[in-house]
Amino acid sequence: MYVPIMRLILAAKGCEPIYATKKEFEKVTDNKRDFLQSLWDFFCSLKLTMALLIGLALISIIGTIIPQGSLPPEYVQAISPAKLKLYKTLGFFDMYHSWWFILLLYLLTVNLVACSIKRLPHIWKTINNPVTTFNSALEKSLSGVAEFKHGGEAVVAKDRVVSVLKSEFAEPMVTEIDGDWHLFAQKTPWCRLAVYCVHLSVIIIFIGAMIGSAFGFKGFVNIMEGESVSKVMSRSNKEIDLGFSVRCEQFSVAHYASGAPKEFKSILTVLENGRPVPDYTNARVIVNDPLTYKGITFYQSSYGNAGNYFFTVSDLNGKNPVPLTIEGKSSVTLPDGSSLHVIEATRDVAQFAPELSGPAAQVELHAANGKSESFVVYANHPELNIQHAQQHGGGPVIHYKGAQERMYTGLQVAKDPGVEVVWLGCLLMVIGIYAAFFMSHRRVWVRIQNGVVTIGGNASKNQAGFQLCLDRLVSKLKSDLSEEEKP
Amino acid sequence: MTSSLLFNVTTFAYLVSMLLFFAFLASRAKALGTAGMITAYVGLLAQTVAIALRWKESYDMGVGHAPLSNLYESVVFFAWTIVLIYALLDIKYKYRVIGAFVMPFALLGMAWAQLGLNTGIEPLVPALQSNWLLYHVITCFLGYAAFAVACGISIMYLIKAAFETGGNGSSGGIIAMFPPIKVLDDLNYRAIMVGFPLLTLGIITGAAWANYAWGTYWSWDPKETWSLIVWFVYAAFLHARFTRGWVGKRAAWLSIIGFAATIFCYLGVNLFLSGLHSYGGGK
Numbered sequence: 001m002y003v004p005i006m007r008l009i010l011a012a013k014g015c016e017p018i019y020a021t022k023k024e025f026e027k028v029t030d031n032k033r034d035f036l037q038s039l040w041d042f043f044c045s046l047k048l049t050m051a052l053l054i055g056l057a058l059i060s061i062i063g064t065i066i067p068q069g070s071l072p073p074e075y076v077q078a079i080s081p082a083k084l085k086l087y088k089t090l091g092f093f094d095m096y097h098s099w100w101f102i103l104l105l106y107l108l109t110v111n112l113v114a115c116s117i118k119r120l121p122h123i124w125k126t127i128n129n130p131v132t133t134f135n136s137a138l139e140k141s142l143s144g145v146a147e148f149k150h151g152g153e154a155v156v157a158k159d160r161v162v163s164v165l166k167s168e169f170a171e172p173m174v175t176e177i178d179g180d181w182h183l184f185a186q187k188t189p190w191c192r193l194a195v196y197c198v199h200l201s202v203i204i205i206f207i208g209a210m211i212g213s214a215f216g217f218k219g220f221v222n223i224m225e226g227e228s229v230s231k232v233m234s235r236s237n238k239e240i241d242l243g244f245s246v247r248c249e250q251f252s253v254a255h256y257a258s259g260a261p262k263e264f265k266s267i268l269t270v271l272e273n274g275r276p277v278p279d280y281t282n283a284r285v286i287v288n289d290p291l292t293y294k295g296i297t298f299y300q301s302s303y304g305n306a307g308n309y310f311f312t313v314s315d316l317n318g319k320n321p322v323p324l325t326i327e328g329k330s331s332v333t334l335p336d337g338s339s340l341h342v343i344e345a346t347r348d349v350a351q352f353a354p355e356l357s358g359p360a361a362q363v364e365l366h367a368a369n370g371k372s373e374s375f376v377v378y379a380n381h382p383e384l385n386i387q388h389a390q391q392h393g394g395g396p397v398i399h400y401k402g403a404q405e406r407m408y409t410g411l412q413v414a415k416d417p418g419v420e421v422v423w424l425g426c427l428l429m430v431i432g433i434y435a436a437f438f439m440s441h442r443r444v445w446v447r448i449q450n451g452v453v454t455i456g457g458n459a460s461k462n463q464a465g466f467q468l469c470l471d472r473l474v475s476k477l478k479s480d481l482s483e484e485e486k487p
Numbered sequence: 488m489t490s491s492l493l494f495n496v497t498t499f500a501y502l503v504s505m506l507l508f509f510a511f512l513a514s515r516a517k518a519l520g521t522a523g524m525i526t527a528y529v530g531l532l533a534q535t536v537a538i539a540l541r542w543k544e545s546y547d548m549g550v551g552h553a554p555l556s557n558l559y560e561s562v563v564f565f566a567w568t569i570v571l572i573y574a575l576l577d578i579k580y581k582y583r584v585i586g587a588f589v590m591p592f593a594l595l596g597m598a599w600a601q602l603g604l605n606t607g608i609e610p611l612v613p614a615l616q617s618n619w620l621l622y623h624v625i626t627c628f629l630g631y632a633a634f635a636v637a638c639g640i641s642i643m644y645l646i647k648a649a650f651e652t653g654g655n656g657s658s659g660g661i662i663a664m665f666p667p668i669k670v671l672d673d674l675n676y677r678a679i680m681v682g683f684p685l686l687t688l689g690i691i692t693g694a695a696w697a698n699y700a701w702g703t704y705w706s707w708d709p710k711e712t713w714s715l716i717v718w719f720v721y722a723a724f725l726h727a728r729f730t731r732g733w734v735g736k737r738a739a740w741l742s743i744i745g746f747a748a749t750i751f752c753y754l755g756v757n758l759f760l761s762g763l764h765s766y767g768g769g770k
Contacts, residue, residue, distance in 0.1 A: 046730040050723050057719035057748070064709040064760055096707045209705075218703060256550070256610045264613055287613035288700045299702045300613075414702030422704060426691045433684045 043114035052108045059104065063095040109206060112199045123192050127441075132173050132184040134445035134454065142445075144467050145456035146474045150481045154181060154448050157481055161446050161453065164477055169444055183446040191439035192460055197432030204425035211418030219413040223248035224306060225406065228271060232413045242296060242413075245271040249282060251303055251409040259351040263287075264300050266409040285411070295415055302410030304329070309342050309361060310401040311377070316389060318382075318397070328406075334396060337368035345403050349378065356381060361400045442466055444473065453477065490544055491606060493537035494563065498597040500530030501570070505594050508587035512661050520583035527590060531570045534597075538567060541608065550610035555624040558757070559604040564624070565753070566596035568632035572681070576636060580674065582666045588639035619696035627689030627714075631749050633682030634721070637675050638746035641739035644671040648736055672735060675742050676728065683721050690714050709760040713752035720745040 042048060067075055071093060076084065091098030131138060139145055150157045158174065158181040165172045165185045172185035217240055219232035228247035231239050249267040256262045263286055270280035270293050277293070285291045290299040306328040313334060314321040324340075326332050331341040342361050346352070349360035358380030366372040373392065377385050377400040389397040440461035447454045455474050459466035507523030510516075541554040554560045573589045576582075600606075643665055650662045665671065693711070698704035705711060724741040727733035733741075 046726055049726050050730060050733065053719045053723035053726065057716045057723070060712050060716050060719070063707060064712045064756070068707060096712075258610070260610060261613060262610065263616075288617040288619075290699070290702070297702055299700065301701070412702050416698075416702070416704075419698060419704065423695070426694070430684070430688060430691065433687055437680045437684060 040114070043110055044118045046115070048107075048111050049115065052104060052111060056104055056108070059095075059101065062092060066092050066095070068094060068096070105206070109203060112202065116196050116199050120196060123196075127189045127192060130173075130184060130186060130189070130443070131445075132175050133177060133182040134184070134447040134456065138445065139454065139456055142456040142458055143463075144470065145454060146470075147452055147454040148474075148478055148481075149451055150448070150453050151451075154179070154451070157181075157448050157453065158183070160480055161448065161477060164473070164480055165444065165446070168473055168476060169442075172444075172446070180450075181446075181448040183448075184443070186441065186443045188439050189441045191435045192441050194432045194435035194439065198429055198436060201425045201427075201429035201432055204428060205422050208418040208421030208423075208425055211421055212416040213418075216414070216416040216418060218416075220301070220410065221246075221413055222304070222408050222410050223266075224408045225249070225251055228269075240413075244277075244294065245274070246298065246411075247271055248409050251407040253303065255351060264303060266300055266303075266411070268298065295417065297414050299412040299414070300409070301412040304408055304410065305345065305403065305405055306408050307404045307406035309345060309403045311340075311361075312399045312401060313396045314399070316386065316397060318386070321399075323401075331366075336396065338395070339366045340364070340398070343374060345400075347403075349376075356384075359400055359402045361403075363398065365398075367395075440466065442469070444470065446477075453481065490537045490541035493533050493540065494597070494601060494606075497530045497534040497537060497566075498594070498601050500526050500533060501566070501590060501594040501597055504530060504586065505590040508584070508590055512584060512587050512664060515664060517583075520586070523586050523590075524577060524583060527570055527586065528574065530593075531567070531574060534563070534567050534570070538563070545608045548608055550608065552611045552615075553621050553624075554608075555620060556611055556615055557605075557609060559600050559606050561624065561628070561753075562596050562600040562604065565628050565631060566593045566600070568628045569593045569596070569635045572629070572632045572636050572678070576674070576678070582670070582674070584664045584666070585636075585640060585643065585674075588643050589636050592635045592639065614700065617696060617700065619692060619699065623689060623692040623696055626685050626692055630682045630685030630689050631753060633678050633685060634717075634742075634746045634749050637678035637682060637742045640671055640675045640678060641742040644668065644675060644739040645736065645743075647671060648739075668735075672738065675739060679721055679724055679742060679745075683718075683725065686714070686718060686721065690718060710752065710756045713748065713756050717745060717748045717752050720748055 066087065079087075087093060091100070095101055161181075161183055162172055162174060165183065170185040170187050172183040175182040175184075217234050219234045219240055221229055221232040223229050223246065225248055228245045230243075230245040231241050234240050247269045249269055251264075251266050253261060254263040254265070266285045268280075268283050268285055268291055270277045270283070270291075280291070280293055283291050285298055285300050287300045290297050292298075308328075309326045311324040311326070312321040313324050322335075324332060324334075326340065326342055329341065331339045333339045340363055342363055345359070345361040347359050349356045349358060352360075356378065358378060360376050360378045362374060362376050364372060364374045375388055375392075377388075377398045379400045379402055382397075382399055385399050386397050389395055440459045442457065442459045444455065444457035455470070455477065457466065457470050504523050504526035507519050507526055511519035511523055538554055541560075542551075545551050545554065555564055569589065570593045573586065573593075576585065647662055647665045647668050651668065666674070690711075693714070694704040697706070697711075720741065724738060724745060727738050727741060
């Protein structure tokens with residue numbers, strides 16, 4: 001690359017050309033220019049935009065069909081190892097962060113920047129250096145040009161036109177050329193920039209997203225009632241120090257009469273050096289109402305019971321009862337080799353099954369032969385527990401005896417300093433799209449020459465609607481200028 | 488009067504309106520087109536009252552919330568927005584015959600909701616207890632409805648274009664009733680011009696809500712991704728207007744594909760894929 005560029009510079013400075021002939025020199029520079037030009041044209045082309053938008057739409061489908069992030073074991077079992085390896089290599093399991101997806105987004109960004117750079121100077125000129133004289137070439141390019149004769153002095157007619165334009169449309173610029181008057185008025189020229197505002201907004205949103213991923217984090221933490229934490233686990237399994245602690249005072253679930261959940265509520269206290277922070281003591285956090293402290297926000301996300309569940313296991317006839325305790329989510333192995341764990345428990349089963357009462361637990365039993373089943377065991381209905389055992393191979397009878405509850409709350413923890421930038425981008429996008437679609441740059445030219453008034457104009461959008469507005473303006477001018485004649 | 492009775496009246500009105508528009512197409516009698524439009528307005532009015540009543544009924548039951556919380560309510564609202572957008576189009580442009588291609592969408596929605604979905608009013612689960620629900624659902628569905636109207640117009644465009652290139656002339660009975668091909672192309676663009684900003688707002692309000700409720704404005708959940716896919720398709724449509732070779736038939740096809748993606752985003756994601764919008768699924 002170095003030598004040819006040096007040669008080009010030398011050539012440009014008028015130094016001795018190093019090429020043998022002028023022709024050769026031109027050929028080389030032309031080739032170079034052709035290449036750069038075609039590269040530039042490639043990035044400026046709307047065809048690339050179309051290809052990228054449709055390509056992104058199609059490719060994005062993959063990640064909605066193939067699971068993303070941590071794979072569920074059933075999925076891994078269901079597909080062949082070769083496929084699994086292929087998908088992993090291609091990055092399908094985290095495709096929205098894969099290099100090829102990011103590359104497409106970068107290409108889209110380069111494309112819209114290049115398009116904007118190519119078209120902006122022309123648009124800028126249209127806005128800032130408008131054609132203020134109404135010559136015949138311009139007249140030919142406009143459709144629906146009207147003209148009529150006016151009596152009296154040209155200057156008087158000009159003043160009338162200025163005042164009509166000012167009151168009915170916009171303040172005109174007036175130019176005098178060889179005794180002819182040229183008037184130019186325009187409305188909302190800046191709306192031609194709206195589309196670039198939308199393009200810019202996309203870039204701002206990307207910048208916001210990058211700030212968020214560089215300087216923010218997303219984490220998760222479980223806190224037991226009465227306990228506090230000062231560190232959370234990020235999604236990439238890194239420990240993050242909050243710089244303060246959070247204590248869960250209480251967690252509770254409220255239900256509707258139907259048994260459906262109504263509210264998940266954590267009462268949290270923020271602690272600095274072990275001391276409660278006044279405004280952040282016993283703060284309520286529910287779904288859709290998070291708590292923010294020092295830029296870090298805590299969202300109600302899940303919950304659970306880490307307390308002990310008590311059971312007895314007996315023979316089919318109710319003999320040889322053995323007490324059994326299961327801690328939280330852990331599993332316990334029964335004497336026959338099967339393992340048992342609790343999925344969910346309630347203090348009163350009546351809200352789910354009105355004809356029953358008392359505590360109940362839904363358990364999952366994995367038999368030694370690999371079979372597993374999930375069922376409900378009751379405290380007040382031993383006959384149902386026996387019935388279940390009889391119907392399912394006559395294994396041990398499990399009775400639920402209740403639980404010692406110890407709730408914990410699961411909180412999503414996030415810090416995203418880029419989020420304001422993203423909202424700024426969104427705002428810009430909405431304003432830009434509105435202006436780009438529903439506003440139009442309207443221009444009117446008037447010429448007063450040899451006793452004839454000629455009026456023309458155009459609009460960047462909705463030409464038909466603008467023509468009606470122009471027609472009204474023409475008839476107004478006509479009646480005004482003929483009034484001028486009468487006295 | 489109850490909301491469910493009024494919803495039945497609505498469904499019936501949309502059925503009659505659609506049949507009148509079909510009869511209008513076949514007979515070319517102007518009165519039938521006017522009657523079809525009036526019936527559609529009656530249906531729209533009945534449905535508006537019904538939605539308001541259902542809102543009130545939910546408060547009477549003590550679980551007060553806007554009727555936008557499950558599949559039944561969203562399908563009903565979708566039908567309402569389709570007829571609303573069509574009514575606005577009719578007021579502005581007065582091409583009656585479009586009704587024959589738009590009312591079937593509204594009827595399909597209402598019939599499915601009334602016959603196939605659980606119509607009960609349910610209390611809001613914690614995830615939906617937010618004012619964002621209202622802004623998010625209204626903007627999204629108005630956008631979807633504009634795309635439905637654009638899809639109907641695009642189908643008309645393709646039919647008309649096929650007949651005109653087929654050579655058997657613009658004299659063909661039913662086809663002659665269609666607006667000129669250029670007008671259809673323009674109306675398609677205008678409908679999407681309304682739908683696109685609304686979809687954009689719908690995605691942004693969804694992102695804002697997600698950020699407020701979960702701490703992530705974008706998590707590539709299937710519903711989010713599909714809404715972005717729809718956005719890409721219509722963004723391509725809008726850019727196609729400025730690219731030679733992409734106007735006319737290709738643009739009409741893009742509009743139809745866009746609406747197919749919209750419907751998948753709305754229903755397919757809930758029925759076939761899993762994700763954060765699972766409460767939108769039918770029971």
